[in-house]
Amino acid sequence: MSVAVLEPRNGRRAVYGSQAHVTASLVKVDILAALLLRAQREGRPLTQWEESTAASMIRSSDNASANALWDRIGGGQGLTDANRTLRLTSTQAGSGPHWGLTRSTAADQLALLSAVFDDHSPLNRASRDLIQTLMGHIDADQDWGVSAAGSRWQLKNGWLPRPDSERWAINSMGRVKAHGSTFYLVILSQGSSSMSHGISAVEQAAQSAVRVLCSTPPPVSPIIR
Template identity: 85%
Template sequence: MLARSLETIRQRDGTRVSVAVLEPRDGRRALYGSQVHITASLVKVDILAALLLRAQHERRTLTQWEASTAASMIQSSDNDSANALWRRIGGGQGLADANRTLGLTATQAGPDPQWGLTRTTAADQLALLSAVFDDHSPLNPASRDLIQTFMGRIDADQDWGVSAAGSRWQLKNGWLLRPHSQLWAINSMGRVKAHGSTFYLVILSHGSRSMSHGIWAVEQAAQSAVHVLRSTPPPVSPIIR
């Protein structure tokens, strides 16, 4: 059912999507697509997780500058802030080190300093969401609370993507026009509440002819993923494609 609806998106718009969705209460999950995608600004959550892991290792909280820079990076998706924190974590090597701790096995950091060209899969980003929101995580409660707070205060003009699947959300989006093809990579991930349940949801996409078309495709995929998972009895965990 999900595969059919996502194929319809590709036929209509040319956008190719990968989806990962989890209902953490009972463990139901679905995965569609194993291809690698460019993260664009989606990696900013990963950068912040790496910064927090480093601070935990040093047995300290974030400095005032780190916290305010992280807030700008997540809430406003500010690239200068991401540049500064990318350097702070040690660039691509620092991200790779953190990802080993976080359990991300298929994510490759972008070439320094191009953090937006980090490559990942929907399954890996679902693992990152689990680290951000689950109690059993390398991130301590204070670190998780900080990321969750920032993801719940996204600037109003960036309230799109997985938020289309629920009434309450915490999210981060990413978008990038690929210069060689003039096509867009549009991504969204987060925690949404819908139909009395909570879902962790990742939508990665590439090949959209405009940003608006890509957002439409991501939101259609998000709504379809939640609908399909609600119709799947636990503990079935389908690998849809």
């Protein structure tokens, strides 16, 4: 398991684990960010089709929508190009059509959350507002993961059974409100015996990460590798 948490109001940050994990559907936020950067370069808003497809991809985690937008951004090369702009340095795009096999670190996904939620971002206000709105209206059956750490949230989850090991990759990331503050939170995991076991472990890690960071006085930033 890898964990990254940031309290943006004071810069307190903690990272545990530097290994790259399979992102599964977590990469759909990155795909949407790449699409929005492309539209910004072209000086246009998303088309009606792009916006509705993005909504299905994020809110319902629809894979067919992700396939379509993966093609729209230029596949793995398009994602790699966008990630240079987004300052993600340890993310390797999945090959061919396999966007779900993109690999990334918790620190990189924390950088992506900062691009989604911070004012100083390559994504303009309209682009950030769209991603934030979609992440705040996830389908009810996908309200798990980092949401366990707070009462208000915007999130995206990813899950994937690994046929080589018969184990699960379970991931969650987002912004949560807890203990009177706001936190960006990423949990990446692999090796769970079932999806439910993985979700439980991710939720416990999310709660622990926020609790530990809250007990660390600023400006100390524990970086654990």
